Amino acid sequence: MSRFIVIEPASRLEGEAKISIFLDENGNVKDAFFQVIELRGFEQFCIGRPVEEMPRITSRICGVCSWAHHMASAKAADVIFGRDVTETARRIRELSYNAHIIYSHTIHFYVMAAADFLLSPDIFPSRRNVIGLLKERPEIVKQAFKLRLNTKRIQEIVGGKATHPTAMIPGGVSKRISLEERDEIAKLVRENLELAEKGLELFENEIYKKFKDEILAEENILRTYYVGLVDEHDCYNFYDGVIKVVDPNGKEYAKFKSHKYRDHIAEHVESWCYSKFPYLKNIGWKGFIDGAESGIYRVGPLARLNVTDDCFGEKANEHLKKMREELGNPVHHTLAFHWARLIEILDASERMLELLSDDTIIGGDILNTEGEYVGEGVGVVEAPRGLLIHHYIADENGLVKNANIIVATTCNMAAINLSVKNAAKRYIKEGKISDKVLNMVEIAFRAYDPCLACATHSLPGLMNISLTIYDSEGNVVKRLRK
Amino acid sequence: MKERTIIIGIGNPILGDDAAGLHVARILKKMIRGENVTIKESSEGSFDIVEEIIGFDKAIIVDTIQSENLPKGKIVKLTPNNLKENVHLVNLHDIDMMTALKIYEETMPEKLPREIIIYAITTDRSKAFSEKMSSEVENAVNKLAKTLLKEVSEVD
Numbered sequence: 253m254s255r256f257i258v259i260e261p262a263s264r265l266e267g268e269a270k271i272s273i274f275l276d277e278n279g280n281v282k283d284a285f286f287q288v289i290e291l292r293g294f295e296q297f298c299i300g301r302p303v304e305e306m307p308r309i310t311s312r313i314c315g316v317c318s319w320a321h322h323m324a325s326a327k328a329a330d331v332i333f334g335r336d337v338t339e340t341a342r343r344i345r346e347l348s349y350n351a352h353i354i355y356s357h358t359i360h361f362y363v364m365a366a367a368d369f370l371l372s373p374d375i376f377p378s379r380r381n382v383i384g385l386l387k388e389r390p391e392i393v394k395q396a397f398k399l400r401l402n403t404k405r406i407q408e409i410v411g412g413k414a415t416h417p418t419a420m421i422p423g424g425v426s427k428r429i430s431l432e433e434r435d436e437i438a439k440l441v442r443e444n445l446e447l448a449e450k451g452l453e454l455f456e457n458e459i460y461k462k463f464k465d466e467i468l469a470e471e472n473i474l475r476t477y478y479v480g481l482v483d484e485h486d487c488y489n490f491y492d493g494v495i496k497v498v499d500p501n502g503k504e505y506a507k508f509k510s511h512k513y514r515d516h517i518a519e520h521v522e523s524w525c526y527s528k529f530p531y532l533k534n535i536g537w538k539g540f541i542d543g544a545e546s547g548i549y550r551v552g553p554l555a556r557l558n559v560t561d562d563c564f565g566e567k568a569n570e571h572l573k574k575m576r577e578e579l580g581n582p583v584h585h586t587l588a589f590h591w592a593r594l595i596e597i598l599d600a601s602e603r604m605l606e607l608l609s610d611d612t613i614i615g616g617d618i619l620n621t622e623g624e625y626v627g628e629g630v631g632v633v634e635a636p637r638g639l640l641i642h643h644y645i646a647d648e649n650g651l652v653k654n655a656n657i658i659v660a661t662t663c664n665m666a667a668i669n670l671s672v673k674n675a676a677k678r679y680i681k682e683g684k685i686s687d688k689v690l691n692m693v694e695i696a697f698r699a700y701d702p703c704l705a706c707a708t709h710s711l712p713g714l715m716n717i718s719l720t721i722y723d724s725e726g727n728v729v730k731r732l733r734k
Numbered sequence: 735m736k737e738r739t740i741i742i743g744i745g746n747p748i749l750g751d752d753a754a755g756l757h758v759a760r761i762l763k764k765m766i767r768g769e770n771v772t773i774k775e776s777s778e779g780s781f782d783i784v785e786e787i788i789g790f791d792k793a794i795i796v797d798t799i800q801s802e803n804l805p806k807g808k809i810v811k812l813t814p815n816n817l818k819e820n821v822h823l824v825n826l827h828d829i830d831m832m833t834a835l836k837i838y839e840e841t842m843p844e845k846l847p848r849e850i851i852i853y854a855i856t857t858d859r860s861k862a863f864s865e866k867m868s869s870e871v872e873n874a875v876n877k878l879a880k881t882l883l884k885e886v887s888e889v890d
Contacts, residue, residue, distance in 0.1 A: 297748065297863035312748050316779060359781075383833060385841055393837070400781070416777055 272691060273676045279683025284673035285524060293434045298655040303332050303646045304422055310642065310657070311416050311599070317703055318416045319352035319407070320635035323491070324642040326420035331629030332646055335423030335622065341616035344425050344490040346409035346445035347607045349633065350600040353490050354444060355403040357593045358634035360701045362396030365590055368695045369459045392454065399447045402440040407552045409433050424619035434614050448598035452571050455594050467587045471674040472696065474542045474667055475500040475584050477532055480559040481634050488560035490634040491601070497532065500544050504584040510632035513641055518659070529666040530658060540669055541638060551638025551663045552700060553592035557580035559659070563595065565602025571595045586671050589699040625650070635660045637701045661702045671696040737791035739886060740772045744797040746782060750864040751857040751871040755796040761879040771886050780822040788838070793847040794882065799854040807870030809878050813850040853878055
């Protein structure tokens, strides 16, 4: 008789998800499903909204990914209004967006993931977190806080607000950067660059050495396609570019402009999960398997560093070379998502310094109001966790009549399921369930930095609060959950 | 020197009842003029919310919670101690507010308000995107605004 194990809710997860692991007659893993059990349909909410309001509305999909939605939405609106963004505005957008990448990666790696590697994986999940890390390694948490606060300040200067920015408008930005602000940002970025190098030192000298066996384990490798934005030099770019696909051997499989995404990406539906499973249309959906015959692809930090020839920055490039020397090119090791994330923090810092070094960024020409209304637009950016597509069709009055949003976590959902299954296989054998299974399954899917709020367009990235209320005698009177 | 109080209403403006905290803050902004009382709205994550209350003597946080036992639209008054039982991480990108508070307690306790009160309005699990609140939660918003007006007036 088959047995099944359900782990729910997944700890440190936004939204609602549960992991179900099915065992066969011999007690080995037969199947594993990472199920998203919430759906709200944000696209429907967008219908009838003025296009120019979309960047502010869509930024509310998720409190954590607000910048990514704001930017992708603004880019879609640029196209709809037929407005080319001015050079100064483009640079301001890219500057602020690189700051957001650093901000998001910092939270994910230091606050969410680092405890997995720097505290013993044997301890119970409730103690394997940032509080535990603060006690054991306070210097790392303080380093992360500095990085986070510096970047938050940059986002405030450029975006008007650190979270839920309002500065991106069709054709440009609403606020210029003054000379004083440029100097302040540059000082913060220089500090960030040093902190980014410390982060990589921590990963390469401590985490990688300690976890090399785990990172290299066959169960933590998926040979998939990778998708990401690249510029005209085949260098990945967070803000803009064409979409490049590489095959599991690292060879370019396709390259196309963002508005052609439907020619290349299709979505598979499973009855047990509200999230869809995008795949490469011309390869086809072959089920939950990896390899060149399967259309499953991955996005995010590791994918970006697999589609790129080089990093933008010299320092980041040295670390990319180091990662490729250790793990190959392309890198298929899922836990290397973290390494890639840290390289990107450094690379984004270098890119920001370059953008700041040119006086164009303090120019006054920040908005183009000229253009011919087109009525349809696709905006694509690299969200911290991967490719993000916003596609709107508007009527003659500029009101949205159709919206399609494909987020990074959705793109990775098939791969996440595979990673969960592989991790479970390693720790459940012949009915023997290792105590490590929960931790290791969590570590496997956390590498992707999944955002279920975005994947289901459901719950914004605010707090979930689970709480128990006691009376004066210490008895439980209410259990509440947000 | 009078104590400095911050009232911070939390929520998402396009998520129906979830916006209750924001609506309480908006009502109070029109009614409270005291220079020792700061009123803010926030749709941010936990770290940001905790950073907003730093430097104040007293913080009143207004939010919504889901209850298995209480009907929608009830007001629950809590302190961080009520929540400590559940200090844990439930969000992949951000941490819950109690964890954020705990981090600040460990690193810079002197900067946190000496009194933190949380008023929570109960909602159900429905999180459909909407700019309107349910009548039950809207009534609770008005009632809580009156309660806080009285509470803050006594201080200011």
